[in-house]
Amino acid sequence: MKRPTRTEARNARAAAGFLVPFLALFLLCFIAPIGYAIYQSLLKVERTGPLGLGGRTNEVWAGFSNYTHALEDERFINGFGRVLLFGAVQIPVMIIFATALALLLEAASARWVGFFRTAFFLPYGIPGVIASILWGFLYVPGISPLVEMADSAGWQVEFLARDTVLWSIANIVTWQFTGYNMLVLIAQLKAISEELYEAARIDGANAWQIARHIKLPLIRPALVLTTVFSIIGTLQLFAEPMVLRPLGTSIDSGYTPNLHAYNQAFTSNNQHIAAAEAVLLALVACVLSFGFLRLVGRGPRDGRDGK
Amino acid sequence: MSQQPPLRHRIITVSLLSIAAIYFLVPVYWLTISATKNTGDLFGTFGFWFANPHPIDYLHDVLTYDNGIYVTWLLNSLLYAGVGALAATLLSAAAGYALAKFVFRGRETIFNVILAGVLIPGTALALPLYLLFSEIGLANTYWAVLLPSVVSPFGVYLCRIYASAAVPDSLLEAARIDGAGELRIFGTLVMRLMSPALVTVFLFQFVHIWNNFFLPLVMLNDSDLYPIQLGLVGWQGYADRAPELYQYTVGGAFLSVIPLMVLMGVLQRYWRTGLSEGSVKA
Amino acid sequence: MSPSGLDRRTVLGTAAAAAAGFALAGCGSDDDGSGGGGKERKKGQQVTLDFWSWVPGIEKPVALWNRKNPEVQINLEKVSAVNGAQYAKMHAAVKAGDAPDLGQIEYSVVPSFLLDNALADLSKLGADRYKSRFIGWQWQQSVFGTSVYAIPQDSGPMGLFVRQDLFDKWGIEAPQTWADYARAAQAIRKKGAWIETFSATNGNRFAGLVWQAGGRWFDTKGDTWTVAIDDAPSLKVADYWSRLVDEGLIKTDPDRQNAWYKNIQTGDIVSWLGASWGDALLVGNAPKTAGKWRVLPMPQWKKGENAHANWGGSTTVVFNDSAYPKDALAFAVWLNSAPEAIKLLIEGGYGFPSATSGYRAADLEGRKAFFGGQHYSRVFTEAGKGVDTSWKWGPTVDTLYQRLGDAFTEAIADGTSFRSVLKTVQGETINDLKDKGLKVAAGPGSASG
Secondary structure, three states: OOOOOHHHHHHHHHHHHHHHHHHHHHHHHHHHHHHHHHHHHOEEEEEOOHHHOOOOEEEEEOOOHHHHHHHHOHHHHHHHHHHHHHHHHHHHHHHHHHHHHHHHHHHOOHHHHHHHHHHHHHHHHOOHHHHHHHHHHHHOOOOOHHHHHHHHOOOOOOOOOOOOHHHHHHHHHHHHHHHHHHHHHHHHHHOOOHHHHHHHHHOOOOHHHHHHHHHHHHOHHHHHHHHHHHHHHHHOOOHHHHHHHHHOOOOOOOOOHHHHHHHHHHOOOOHHHHHHHHHHHHHHHHHHHHHHHHHOOOOOOOOOOOO | OOOOOOHHHHHHHHHHHHHHHHHHHHHHHHHHHHOOOOHHHHHHOOOOOOOOOOHHHHHHHHHHHHHHHHHHHHHHHHHHHHHHHHHHHHHHHHHHHHHHHOOOOOHHHHHHHHHHHHHOOHHHHHHHHHHHHHHOOOOOOHHHHHHHHOOOHHHHHHHHHHHHHHOOHHHHHHHHHOOOOHHHHHHHHHHHHOHHHHHHHHHHHHHHHHHOOHHHHHHOOOHHHOOHHHHHHHHHHHOOOOOHHHHHHHHHHHHHHHHHHHHHHHHHHHHHHHHHHHHHHO | OOOOOOOOOOHHHHHHHHHHHHHOOOOOOOOOOOOOOOOOOOOOOOEEEEEEEOOOOOHHHHHHHHHHOOOEEEEEEEOOOHHHHHHHHHHHHHHOOOOOOEEEEEHHHHHHHHHOOOEOOOHHHOHHHHHHHEOHHHHHOOEEOOEEOOEEOEEOEEEEEEEHHHHHHOOOOOOOEHHHHHHHHHHHHHOOOEOOEOOOOOHHHHHHHHHHHOOOOEEEEOOEEEEOOOOHHHHHHHHHHHHHHHOOOOEOOOOOOHHHHHHHHHOOEOEEEEEOOHHHHHHHHOHHHOOOEEEEOOOEOOOOOOOEOEOOOEEEEEEOOOOOHHHHHHHHHHHHHOHHHHHHHHHHOOOEEOEOOOOOHHHHOOOHHHHOOOOHHHHHHHHHHOEOOOOOOOOOHHHHHHHHHHHHHHHHHHOOOHHHHHHHHHHHHHHHHHHOOOOEEEOOOOOOO
16 A cells, blocks of 8 residues: 555545534434434333332343334234335336426427426425325315315215225325426436437437437436435335324324334334334335346446546 | 427427326415315315405414414424525535545445435434434424434535536646635635535425424424424314314415425526436436 | 433433432432432522423413412423324433423323333322312322322313204204114114214224223233223123114214314214313314204213213323422412413313312303303213223323224224224233233233133
8 A cells, every 4th residue: 555645645634624514413313323223123121110110111132022023013014015015106107297297398388388397396395294284185075175076077086095095195295296306307308418309300200209219218317316216205105194094094003114113103102113113114215225226227326426 | 490399289288288287286276275264164165166265364363373383483494494404505515525526545435325324214213313312402402403404415415426527626726736725615616616516405405304394293392493394283183172273274384385385486497407417417 | 491410311321210210209319419300499499390281272371370480480392292292202301311390191191101200209299188179080090009190180071962953853862871872873864964973093082982881991900900902891882883883873984084074064973972172173163053062961871870981181290300399299280270270271272170179160161152052061070970980091002092093994994893803902902011011911801811
């Protein structure tokens, strides 16, 4: 190894100066809680004294018993199955929807583009809980003007029934995030040079062919990005089922893994099991998003210096 | 000049876009109508039309209920999102710049760890974070929401990509030869070159914090510290004991959407510019 | 804020310290000497106590106290009560050694806080001398062993709200027994309306129904908790409602949710098994039905009996971490028994006072016009006297409600019997207590025991 030159030493000092503020907080708000969660997930509470009241409460080593507990909990596992199904359907639908809107907006005449883009993007600014309260009113039979209108057209719809409620949640998520994903895609489309289209047109390609063969391949990186974020978002599904749950009888306390962990911690006061569930959730999220990136053949680092 | 597509195409395009617009706007329309109803009418009348509207009175009720706590929530939301996003942007810019333009040992490791942070669900962190913050006496303070909000691994990621591409080494060297300090170079030259990415990071983080429900839910007890959506959910949760709260929840939701609507409308073009840089290289 | 010096504890230290604090029952030997429960306030010394509550309107009595007691200032923090989040916060704060001095806690969760050694033993602070100011059974709800751990604030005696105009129009008599009630359900169904909805997720109310029938879900035997979710009275209640659901005589939507409010407004649902605090709810959500409602006593299992139940209600507790528990207790007692405080609480719309005096029945009937001038608080007062006082709550009640909700939901969807729900939940609850590190056995009444 060669000795660091003076430039390199200076570099390292300056770099540290720029990095330290972020890293300190990153350590505090990401690394520390992960470590803490892992630590907590390996403990359990042991009580002594009659009825567990008034005796000593000790946190003792539990090994992996909290993990087995979580993995043996049918509701928790079912929650994973549910969000995976959800993701497998909702993410492609939303991404296709967003892509279609982006391509259509690109093709539309300029005067209306601003209005449409704003209309599509608007729901992104509405927090998930508010969106769920709002859609909740549009789902509940007897209140919902949508159900009322469908009824008078002779069409029976039940948004909150057992086999439809998952897709009613999917609708809320799609409603909220399609516009955002569309915007990311539009941004990428704008970055494609106009000359490329011009050349294609001169070669006799029609609008459809240009979209299919030029635009789509070029927005692939943006598609990957939005998909990965959607996967992470899907695994975190929480606010929507939490808000819709009391409205009907189709959503149980472990509808999504996140809701299950939350209830373990907040309803049952089982911090250690909740910690184990949080760790499992983070693990699955990492595996799935890295897995997806691997599948589409690019690590997240590949494009890092744009070369 | 590109030629106009045929009329038939344009009609089809606009119709499809209009249908989509209806989909996205219907709930907003419902919200607007419902904000003019009292609790009884909210449950008893057709949702897509007015019934006995008193918008001014009702919104006044929302703003003054419980000593005007709604206004406090609104200001809190603006504080969390505004200050949090600003700080997040600065930190991300500095870190991204350092990772892009300085060579040092462990650089790639640090970057990879930060990247993994992007992939960890924020909700999985909130609970352990709460216990940690309780330990150091930060839970149930403004800091409890602000501190985690200023950490944006995605921001660092975007800033690094952007800085690699947009900040030429030669310029940095020239500035150094002129005797400028590193901080000065960053504060003037680098920040300016990176401004499109910074706008993106700011907006992304602003909306992210504004919409974040789980973190404040876990961190805050005192309703004087609540951001808006937490307050509204609290109102909704208590509405079975105090029914007028249904009306206030809906009215409050309507009011809370307005500032974001304006922000979305005005800022989306800036957003677009910045995002293209990030995602092109993503 | 809570006593200083508690912040630097380690995680493990906290739990141990909390336990030690409990063993000494708030007598001032916490780990670092600087804070610690049970200091005697010096005369003239000013202290501030934190109080976490979520009750709307509670700020008024607190403000009154603060005006009258410059030396003991109460700092009220309104906490969110969504999905029981307030309790999770209190549990976490206790764990972190950061608990407030005072808290608002429902009767049913008091044991879960005892499990965390979180509550100060009020008897050691001399609380027993205030016992006579409160309704006996409500005081008893928080007595464990020989000590009391909470000052009762309010209760929710149950009653039957009915649309008297429709009952009259259809010639339906006020149901005195559950058999009458089932017949009424049939008659109402013939008119195209519903008598009630069985809300799968409403564990509180189901507990109330079991309570009335003489069930006893939790008990203790020596150092062991006993659980009997499926005892005979519980099974009787489950079978009764199971049949009503099977025969299509009642709905199965949740109550007190959007669709239910609509049904109450339109007269599609014509009665509600509710509690005393339900008056505000009907008035606010179905204003156009004013004058048409009446309150009846709950139907009985045997004609002429007077068995009643309670739904809701809460207490004020003093946390073990409080530096000045005596002052905290003084506030808790004042808040829940001083006439001036009760008056403000009633205005804010809380439940039925736990105090035996200091208010007039008329104070509780602010919405009399809605009930056609009926002195409806009398119904609830009477009901309050008929509540079985031996009912005890266990340490995992919120989890129990959640499990009941999940199991009832599935039973309704799959068309299986409610009997099996109770059997399932019985097993799950025993496991829940085991998971908490407790000794547990099936209760003597349990069908599976």
